[in-house]
Amino acid sequence: MTVCAIETAGRTGFTIAADGTYAARLAGDGDALYPERWTLDGPEPYAVPLPLGQPEDPHAQVLPLADGRVLIARRAGGGYTFSLLYPTGPGTGQLPLGAVESPALRLLPPSPDGTCAYALTAGEHSTGVWRVAGGAYGPEHVAEIEGRCTGGVWLDRTGRLLALDRQLDGRPVKTVAVDLERGGEVTELLQITEDSEDRLLLADADSGLLLIRSDAPSPGHARLGWGVMGSTLPVRFPECLRLADAAVTPFAVQPGQMLIPEGCAVALRIDAAAGSWLGVWRPSERRMRQLRAPAGWLRGAGLWTPEGELRLPYVTGAVRCGLARFVPDAVTQPSQPEDARGEPSAREVTPGVCKPVPLQQAPLQQAALTGRTARG
Template sequence: MTAVAFERAAEDGAAGSTQFTISADGTYAARLAGSGDALFPERWTLDGPEPYAVPLPLGQPEERDAEVQPLADGRVLIRRRVEGRHAFSLLYPTGPGTGELPLGGIESPELTLLPPSPDGVRAYALAPGTLSTAVWLVAGGTFGPEHVAEVPGRCSGGVWLDRTGRMLALDQQLDGGPVKAVAVDLERGGEATPLLQITDDSDDRLLLADADSGLLLLRSNAPGHDRLGWGVLGSLLPVRFPECLRLADYAVTPFAVQPGQVLMPESCGVALRIDGAAGSWLGLWRPSERRLLQRSVPGGWLAGSGLWSREGSLLLPYATEAVPCGVARIEADDTITQPAHTERAGGEPSGGAGTPAVHRPVPLQEAPLTGRITPG
C-alpha cells in the first residue's frame, strides 16, 4: 500500500487520539465521543450481531483528560479531575438519560486507570509518588476507593498476567536506576518480584502478555537502542528481538494478542499500530514468522485499539460521520497489501558482536514465591 493510500485512510475518518478501551472479555468498549469541548462518554456493545453505541451524557461536557473504562455488566467507570482530586463514578443508561453512581475520590498529583481487570468486575488505578507507587481499587470494592498495594519506586505501565486479576506487571524504577518489569501480587499486599531482567543496565518494559500461551511483548534497549522483543514465561530461551519489527522512521506499538493459543506462543497473532508521517496503519505478525505484514485500516479507525477473536480474526473499531459505530474484520491470511519486511538470516534471536547477553524472563509461577520486595 502506498503512502497516498495511508493519507486517504487518515483523511476519510475521525481516527486519532481519542481513548478507546475494550473490556477484557471483549463485550463492551468505552470512549469519550463528541468534538471540540462537547465531549461525553459513549459505551459500545461489541458482542451482538452488529456493534452499537449508547451515549452517556450528563449535565455538562467532560474534560478532555477524563478517562473511561467499561465493566462486564455494561456500566462505564469514569475518572475526572475535580478540584485537585480524582473523582470516580459509574455511568449507566437509564430511560432517556444517564444514571450516575459516585464512588468517591483520591487525592494524588498523578493517577491513571490501569487496563481493564480480567474479571470484568473490578477496576484499578495507579498513583506514582516520589518513593513508591500506590495501587488503588477504584471500582468493585466495598466502601469506595481502597488502597490495595504500595510498590517501591516509581511505577508505570500495567499488564495483567493472569485471568483472575491477581498478578499485575508494572514497570518499576528504583532510585533513578533502569526501568525493570516486576510482577506484583495484589493478594499479598503488593509483593513485587523481578519479571524482566535482560541486562543489569537495560530498561526492560512489558507491553503485553497473553495468559493462555505465556507470550510476552516487551520493549528494551538491551540491544543498544529501544527494540521490540518477545519472550515466553517459563521458557529457557532468551528474549528475542525480531529484525522485522524494527522499522526506520516509524513507531511500532503492539496493542492486541490472539487468545486461545494454549501453550503455543509462537502461533499467536499480534496486532501492531504503525505510526508515520502519513498517519497510522496496521501491522500483523506472529513469532513463528519472520515477517511483518502491513495492512490498510478502515477510515476513522480508533488508532491503537482492536480485539483478536479466538478464531484468528482481528476486529478494528472505527467511527466516521456516515458510520458512527463500526467494526471492521481483518483476516490474518488476507492478501498482503504491502511487501513484508523479511527478517535477514541470523536476525532472530537478536545477536552478534556487541550485542548484550540476554536472560530468560522469570517464570510467572515463581513470581509470588521468590525474591520478594517488601512493600514500602
C-alpha cells in the same frame, strides 16, 4: 478475547473491556464531550451516549466493565472522583463511588475479572495501586510500590497479578510483578541485562506470550522483542519488527492458543510521518505483514477472536460506530520489510543473558499460574 488499548486516558482514549463485550470512550466535538459506550458482542456494534448535565473534561478517563456500566474518573480539585454510568431509558444513571486525593492518577487497563477497576497514583518516592471500582466501600488503597511505576499489564485471568514497569533509585526501568492478594508483594519479572531498560507491553495468559520493549540489543535504542512466561530461552528481537523511521507498538494478541505462544497472532500499530497503519505478525513467522487500516480507525485499539479474526473500531462522518472485521491470514498483500535479496529478514538479536525471569521461580505467583508448563 484478549484485548488491549494503548491510549487509555484523555480525549483520544478508546478502552475495550477484558472480555471484549463493551468498550468506552469520550465522544463529541470541541468542548461538548460525553462518555459513550459501545456494545461489541452482537451481530453489529452499536453506541449508547451517556451524557450528564454538563460536558466532561477532556482529561476525564473512562473504562468499561463487563456488566455494561462505564467507570469515569474526573479531576476535581487536588484529586479524582469516580462514578459508574449506565443508560436509564432516555437518560443516564450515575452511581458515585468516592474520591482519591492525588494530583496524578491513571486508570489501569480493565481487570480480567470484569468487575474491578484499578488505578495508579504517583507519590514522591512510591506508587499507589487503588481499587477504584468493585470493592465494598468505594476506592481502596491495595498496595504501595516503592519507586516510580508506569505501564500496567495483567498476567493472569483473575485480576490478581499485575506487571508494572518500575524505576527505583535511579536504576534502569525493570518490570516487576505485583501480587494484589498479598498486599502488593513485589517480585522481579523481567531483567534482560543489568543495565538495560526492560518494559513489558503485552502478556497473554493462555499462551504465555510476552511482548517486550528493551534497549538490551542496542543500548540507547529500544527494540521490540518477545519471550515466553516461564521459559529459560532468551528474549528474541526479530529484525522484521524494526522499521526505519517508524514506531511499532503491539496492541492486541490472539487468545485461546493454549501453550502455543509461537502461533499467536499479534496486531501492531505502525506510526510514521506519513500516518498510521496496521502490522500483523506471529513469533513463528519471519516477516510482519503491513496492512492498510480502516478509515477512521481509533488508533491503538482492537481485539482478536480466538478463531483469528481481527476487529478494529472506527468512526467516520458516515459511520458513528463501526467495527472492521477481517482475517489477516486470508490477506495476500505483500509483507515488508525484505532484505537486499528480496527475502524476509530473519535475524534475531539475543544478548548473552537475555531472558525473562521464569515466573514459576516466584513463589507468590505459582498458585495463580497453576497448570502452565514452561515453553521456549
